Amino acid sequence: MLFDPFAEGFLDDPYRHYAKVREQERVHFSPLLNQWMITGYAEIQTMLRDPRIGRGDTTRFFGAFEPESPVDLFSREWIFGMDPPDHQRLRRLLGQSFTPRVIDSLRPFVQSRVDELLDEAVADGGMDVISDFAYGLPAAVICRMLDIPMDAWEDCKRYSAQALPLVDPGITPEQLALANESAVWFTDFFGALVRERQKNPGDDLLSAFCQAEYKGDRLSDEELVQNAIFLFVAGHETTTNLIGNGLYALLRHPEQYAALTARPDLVPNAVEEMLRYDSPVQYVGRVALEDTEVGGVAIAKGTGILGVVGAGNRDADRFPDPDAFDIDRPDCQPLSFGHGIHFCIGSALARMEAHTAFAALLERTRLRLVKAERRPLFAMRGLAELTVEVTGPD
Numbered sequence: 001m002l003f004d005p006f007a008e009g010f011l012d013d014p015y016r017h018y019a020k021v022r023e024q025e026r027v028h029f030s031p032l033l034n035q036w037m038i039t040g041y042a043e044i045q046t047m048l049r050d051p052r053i054g055r056g057d058t059t060r061f062f063g064a065f066e067p068e069s070p071v072d073l074f075s076r077e078w079i080f081g082m083d084p085p086d087h088q089r090l091r092r093l094l095g096q097s098f099t100p101r102v103i104d105s106l107r108p109f110v111q112s113r114v115d116e117l118l119d120e121a122v123a124d125g126g127m128d129v130i131s132d133f134a135y136g137l138p139a140a141v142i143c144r145m146l147d148i149p150m151d152a153w154e155d156c157k158r159y160s161a162q163a164l165p166l167v168d169p170g171i172t173p174e175q176l177a178l179a180n181e182s183a184v185w186f187t188d189f190f191g192a193l194v195r196e197r198q199k200n201p202g203d204d205l206l207s208a209f210c211q212a213e214y215k216g217d218r219l220s221d222e223e224l225v226q227n228a229i230f231l232f233v234a235g236h237e238t239t240t241n242l243i244g245n246g247l248y249a250l251l252r253h254p255e256q257y258a259a260l261t262a263r264p265d266l267v268p269n270a271v272e273e274m275l276r277y278d279s280p281v282q283y284v285g286r287v288a289l290e291d292t293e294v295g296g297v298a299i300a301k302g303t304g305i306l307g308v309v310g311a312g313n314r315d316a317d318r319f320p321d322p323d324a325f326d327i328d329r330p331d332c333q334p335l336s337f338g339h340g341i342h343f344c345i346g347s348a349l350a351r352m353e354a355h356t357a358f359a360a361l362l363e364r365t366r367l368r369l370v371k372a373e374r375r376p377l378f379a380m381r382g383l384a385e386l387t388v389e390v391t392g393p394d
């Protein structure tokens with residue numbers, strides 16, 4: 001078998017496995033996943049722009065789940081799972097709240113949260129970057145944007161983590177049961193928040209969604225609740241992994257860490273390289289809505305297709321010396337935020353958070369890697385733990 005994500009050591013280095021597949025077939029049918037896998041950069045872009053390829057009703061998740069079960073019901077109206085024209089409608093209504101002005105207005109909050117978290121880490125002389133920094137920052141930002149009470153935070157965190165295996169191959173019945181439990185909790189929790197904001201609107205994102213209008217069209221109650229849940233989960237799990245994976249890459253490449261410390265103006269480019277080198281989202285799922293072809297390979301209507309962005313980001317045809325981590329890489333445009341109509345709504349926000357976080361880490365700390373451990377997830381690639389020793393810059 002050419003591709004086996006369950007193989008020993010896969011999570012440590014999936015890129016070696018992707019490369020093996022790409023060397024033989026850039027568009028490869030995996031009997032194990034029962035899907036096409038696309039591992040070439042150009043082919044992934046072509047696939048994500050092809051109107052004959054979309055979501056259908058099957059590509060929100062990998063695993064089989066009961067129709068009308070909580071996970072089915074809580075995700076039907078996600079913008080992420082829609083095809084045109086419904087997708088365009090939701091994108092207009094939700095996208096209104098992700099303007100450069102909104103992102104800019106969050107900068108002072110992000111900076112103060114970063115400073116607070118680093119004050120603690122410096123005082124303690126060490127931290128687990130994931131739980132003490134990379135998680136706390138995006139979580140506080142999305143909670144502030146949606147105005148979620150902080151006392152709900154522990155529940156939000158737990159139920160969010162329980163839902164993630166939904167986007168992985170090989171979800172177990174136990175994991176599915178926990179994901180269903182999450183779906184029930186999130187629907188109740190966000191349902192109550194939406195009802196409250198409809199009655200007493202504030203200046204938060206959820207209130208903005210309740211009032212969003214385009215040519216007389218508004219979001220239905222189900223669309224409001226389900227997309228608020230999606231944004232909440234998408235808005236922090238991924239950014240946590242960008243900071244965690246990015247810092248881990250820096251710590252394992254001391255010469256790059258030193259170079260970035262000497263040239264902090266390279267932080268924006270370094271963040272693009274972090275996204276490319278170890279992408280927080282490893283693949284995006286689609287289905288052929290009609291018979292089509294990608295890279296000269298025929299794909300029959302109804303077949304699942306995975307755009308393996310983690311692989312496309314290491315394609316030597318697009319990135320010279322693709323397995324090198326180079327913060328000064330020219331023309332670094334990874335596929336990590338997707339491509340085409342579903343391109344990430346939160347990319348500017350995630351970049352702003354990461355730029356602020358890395359600039360402050362470089363200015364205020366010197367870090368030494370103590371321990372790193374991967375999360376056992378394929379699609380949402382990240383670390384469960386990244387313990388470092390923290391000293392000041394001198």
Ligand code: HEM
Nearest residue numbers: 079080234235238239242284336337338342344345346350
């Ligand atoms: C879509 C990655 C942060 C909200 C996507 C997609 C990717 C992605 C790959 C496309 C999925 C597809 O085509 O199937 C990331 C990464 C992030 C990040 C790597 C952080 C480093 C965020 C944040 C938010 C967000 C902070 C919001 C607060 C969304 C939404 C979509 C999306 C709503 C769906 C857009 C649509 O379907 O039109 N993201 N994301 N993401 N992302 Fe992000």
